[in-house]
Amino acid sequence: MVRATFAGFTTAISALQANQKRLDISGQNLSNMNTPGYTRQALQVSSVNYTNPISHYMNGTEVAVGFGVHMDKVTQIRDPYLDVQYRNQMDKSGYTDAMQSALDRLSDIFDESHINGIHQAFLNIRSTLENQHDPSKVNDAIFESELRSRMQTLANLLNDASNQLDAAEKIEYSKLDGRGTNEQGSVDQINEILRQIGSLNRQIKQNQIFGQQSLELMDERNVLLDELSSYIPIEVTYYKDIDYDGNDDGIIYDYDSHGSIIGKRDWPDDLRVEMVYQDANGATQKLTLVEGTIGSEDDNYGKVSFKDEKGYLNDPTKTSLTFTGLTRDPATGELKPGKTAVEFDTPNSNAVGDPGKVGNHFADNSGSIQASLDMLWKDGMSAGIEDKRGYEYYRKELDTLASSFAKVVNTINQLGEGGGILLVNKNPADPTKPDEGITAANIGISVDWQGGTTHIGTSTDRNPDMNATLLNLLEAMDATYPYDKFLIDDGTGNNVPLFPAGDVNLKDNSFADYMNHISTILANDSFRNTEALKTNVTVLNGIQNSRDSVSGVSLDEEASNMMMYMSAYNAASRLMTTLDQALDVLINSTGVVGR
Amino acid sequence: MNQTMQESFEEFAAVIRDLTAVVSDIGKVEDAKARAASEKHHQLLDGYIQREQAQILRLRGLEQHRTRLAETLGWNSLNFRQILEAASPEQKEVLKPLFVQLEEQLNQMQQARKSSEQIIQVRLHELQVAIAKQEGSSYDNVGNVNLNAPPHNKMKDTYI
Numbered sequence: 239m240v241r242a243t244f245a246g247f248t249t250a251i252s253a254l255q256a257n258q259k260r261l262d263i264s265g266q267n268l269s270n271m272n273t274p275g276y277t278r279q280a281l282q283v284s285s286v287n288y289t290n291p292i293s294h295y296m297n298g299t300e301v302a303v304g305f306g307v308h309m310d311k312v313t314q315i316r317d318p319y320l321d322v323q324y325r326n327q328m329d330k331s332g333y334t335d336a337m338q339s340a341l342d343r344l345s346d347i348f349d350e351s352h353i354n355g356i357h358q359a360f361l362n363i364r365s366t367l368e369n370q371h372d373p374s375k376v377n378d379a380i381f382e383s384e385l386r387s388r389m390q391t392l393a394n395l396l397n398d399a400s401n402q403l404d405a406a407e408k409i410e411y412s413k414l415d416g417r418g419t420n421e422q423g424s425v426d427q428i429n430e431i432l433r434q435i436g437s438l439n440r441q442i443k444q445n446q447i448f449g450q451q452s453l454e455l456m457d458e459r460n461v462l463l464d465e466l467s468s469y470i471p472i473e474v475t476y477y478k479d480i481d482y483d484g485n486d487d488g489i490i491y492d493y494d495s496h497g498s499i500i501g502k503r504d505w506p507d508d509l510r511v512e513m514v515y516q517d518a519n520g521a522t523q524k525l526t527l528v529e530g531t532i533g534s535e536d537d538n539y540g541k542v543s544f545k546d547e548k549g550y551l552n553d554p555t556k557t558s559l560t561f562t563g564l565t566r567d568p569a570t571g572e573l574k575p576g577k578t579a580v581e582f583d584t585p586n587s588n589a590v591g592d593p594g595k596v597g598n599h600f601a602d603n604s605g606s607i608q609a610s611l612d613m614l615w616k617d618g619m620s621a622g623i624e625d626k627r628g629y630e631y632y633r634k635e636l637d638t639l640a641s642s643f644a645k646v647v648n649t650i651n652q653l654g655e656g657g658g659i660l661l662v663n664k665n666p667a668d669p670t671k672p673d674e675g676i677t678a679a680n681i682g683i684s685v686d687w688q689g690g691t692t693h694i695g696t697s698t699d700r701n702p703d704m705n706a707t708l709l710n711l712l713e714a715m716d717a718t719y720p721y722d723k724f725l726i727d728d729g730t731g732n733n734v735p736l737f738p739a740g741d742v743n744l745k746d747n748s749f750a751d752y753m754n755h756i757s758t759i760l761a762n763d764s765f766r767n768t769e770a771l772k773t774n775v776t777v778l779n780g781i782q783n784s785r786d787s788v789s790g791v792s793l794d795e796e797a798s799n800m801m802m803y804m805s806a807y808n809a810a811s812r813l814m815t816t817l818d819q820a821l822d823v824l825i826n827s828t829g830v831v832g833r
Numbered sequence: 834m835n836q837t838m839q840e841s842f843e844e845f846a847a848v849i850r851d852l853t854a855v856v857s858d859i860g861k862v863e864d865a866k867a868r869a870a871s872e873k874h875h876q877l878l879d880g881y882i883q884r885e886q887a888q889i890l891r892l893r894g895l896e897q898h899r900t901r902l903a904e905t906l907g908w909n910s911l912n913f914r915q916i917l918e919a920a921s922p923e924q925k926e927v928l929k930p931l932f933v934q935l936e937e938q939l940n941q942m943q944q945a946r947k948s949s950e951q952i953i954q955v956r957l958h959e960l961q962v963a964i965a966k967q968e969g970s971s972y973d974n975v976g977n978v979n980l981n982a983p984p985h986n987k988m989k990d991t992y993i
Contacts, residue, residue: 317962323955330948603944625940766941773864773945777952780871784955 245305246817252306253810256283259309260803264796271791275461277314278791279453283307314453318476320785321460325467325474327778329605332468334771336413336609341764343406344632347399348757356399356639359392360750364715371708382694386687389647389660393681396640400633400679407629410613411554413606415544418551424469424607425559429541431466432511432527435459436539439509440531446506447490463511471514471604472527476507479530513561514604515580518597525563525580529573532564540564545581554614555630558583559607584615585623596623603770627763635756636678642742643749644676646714649736650724654695654707659684718751719744838906842924845902849931852895853938859888860942867949870956 260281270276286305350357366388370381408418416423422430438459445452466472478488492501508530517523527540540563544550550557559582565574583597600608602625617634618627644661651657662672664682672684686692695707703709710724717723720739728734744752862885869877903909908916913932917925 317958319958320955323951327948327951330944602940625936766937769864770941770944773867773948776868776871777948780873780952781955784959 243821246820247814249304249306250810250814250817252286252308253813254807256281256307256309257803257807257810259312261800261807263312264800264803267791268793268796271793275457276791277316277453277457277460277789279312280315282310282313284310312451312453314456315789316460317785317788320781320788321463321474324778324781324785325464325472327774327781328464328467329471330603331771331774331778332606333603333609334767334774336606337613337767338764338771340406340410340609340613340629341760341767343409344403344629344760345764347402347406348632348753348760350753350757355753356392356395357750357753359388359395360643360715360748360753363388363392364712364750367708367712367715371705371712373704376694376696376704376708385694386683390683392643393661393683396636396678396681399636400677403629403633403636404679407554407614408551410610410629411550411557414557414559414610415549415551417549424610425542425544428466428469428607429543431462432539432541433536435462435466435509435511435528436536438462439528439538443506443508443531449503459509466511467605469605469607471600473512473514473524475510475512477510477530478505479508479532513563515561515582515598515600518595522601523580523598525561525578526566526573527561527563529564532573538564540577545583556584557611557614559611582611585620627759632756632760633678635752635759638744639749639752639756640678640681641676642719642744644673644681645742646719646737647711648673650710650714651695651707653698653710653726655697656693657695657707658686658692660687660692660694715750716748718746718748720746841902841905845899845906846927846931848895848899848902849928849935852892852899853931853935855888855892855895856935856938856942859885859892860938860945862888863942863945863949867945867952870949870952873956875956 263279263281267278284307286308363385366381366385370376370378370385375381412419412423414424416426438455442452442455442459445455463472463474488505490503490505491499492503494500509528510526510530511528512524513527514522514524525540529538532538540561542559542561545558545560546556561580561582562577563580565576565578566572567574580598582599585596599611612626613628616623616626616628616630618624618631619634647661648659651660659673660683661676662682662684663674663676664680666672667675684692694711696704698706698710700706701709714721714724719737719742720735721737721742722735724736725733726736745755747755862881866878866881866885869875869881900909903911903916908919911919913936917929917932920928
């Protein structure tokens, strides 16, 4: 069979067009080199061959040659494995980063290495007691006034630390809620991301069905997925839903007016986002937050909200979140109508008969939301939630210090002649018992001491000296608790400890040292978290670099590609010239003998 | 508690302290491994792995010692929480902070280990992709490298 006269020109044109397109794509890559989230693009091509039917004019020995190159589509160069690893690492970094912010806030309250704080206030009280314990000064109003002002300073510092803890908790809560700040809270940001992903899913699929790749929209969606993974642990799945033409082969066919197939394209992928969490039994569960393009409007995405719509600004430790996702049959995995709510309750709110039991939660070190919840929920002491030391741990330690000090001072002073209650609860539940329920927040100086109707005690049953109570107070300032040297008659002639270990226990520290003990625990927590954060950020950067080497635009690579495409373009142009010459030979120089 | 039991208990507490120190060291080596692999200082990994192996041998020795002492004290095959329940109040006061510290170090070590494993897996994946490119193989759309894929899998028929 004689070859079609202009067949070679089609091949050359396809090569010219393909290389022109490649140059255009290189230009697009280069111009977006510094665009955040941009993924390098490339032209996917395939060789155009004869397929079917084989012409019956063909003779048996004829060799079929293809018709050039076909531009299939413009694709993005991404490695999904690296995307998964990057998002896993974002999750960890998000947690340690949020945790570090919280620990830094606590350091502002408890780090007394550069300021005279509570530790120094205890030392000052001790120093005043030492100066005053001379019997001649016991009833000296000036010395007593100095001691009172030292005690007042200590009470003020404890009150202030407690207020700062309240403020730190509110700031932590504001990070979730956003109220009272000029930024969106994490909850609103997650909802906005889910809404945008749901909407992008619809736009991208619609465009792809009509042959538009929507690569820039896919970039936008990938950036949102990266961002979402810093808040909560997610799994992203690409899947094909039921094919619209019922063939279920993942291919869209284009037909002509006679019903013959004239083209085909891949049926576009849908995207599913699942939140991965653990239930009360520690079993891993998933909640579908975005499901492809199902339904209309907001049917394809879920949301997160505060369980109490009014929020928890008044008591951030009660913060409970509700994640609402699409309903999936647990047995078959099939989607069902309606949405499912998963509640992340405070450990004590779902604890009827099981105090401290943790309900739904994210795995350890998973996302900034869990970091905020850990800091708000966990007190490092109660069963089930002792694994992290949140704000409440430090509050309880501060309260222990305040109540222990008040108990020791009041008890010793009341044993002295003429001594009364010196330190009180400023807002007592029962006004007749002002020394009950003392915490760092409410500790204060008794009105009677301020008014001069109560004084430092003098002699005791066991020591007739005037300075007996002051000596006892001085000993109490130096003692480490539990302390069993102060004894009292239990009424039956037996000596028992005045402060049993169950009543006053500062883990073998004195009052002043207990403040250092709290700071040391915080410093250790902060050091460990800083190390983890450094490692997480370094690993994240390592994965990011690896991902950029695949998906990012490299100036060198694009420059060498441009040279290669230009050479190929020249070659295709040369092919056309050669074919033209061949045609010229055929038309003008063939069979001219005898003309 | 007789003297032998008291000595065993003190030894048990000392072993827990040693375990905490060894676990902390392993955690630091894991951190260093993760950072070295992230910054592509692969030449350092060999040294870290050798250091880690020495620590792991020490950990095994201490663990065997701990198991023997636990048997002596009647805490055979009990976990930390169960030991605290079975221990006397005085023993509990000594052991609880030690267990808390050990648990904290174990958690930190596990997190560091996960990070180092993750970045090492990423580097191995990069190697596989590089080999696949050299040999003309491919990796599929979930990132798995297929070394047996036909080298010219882009050739396909197209309707015209």
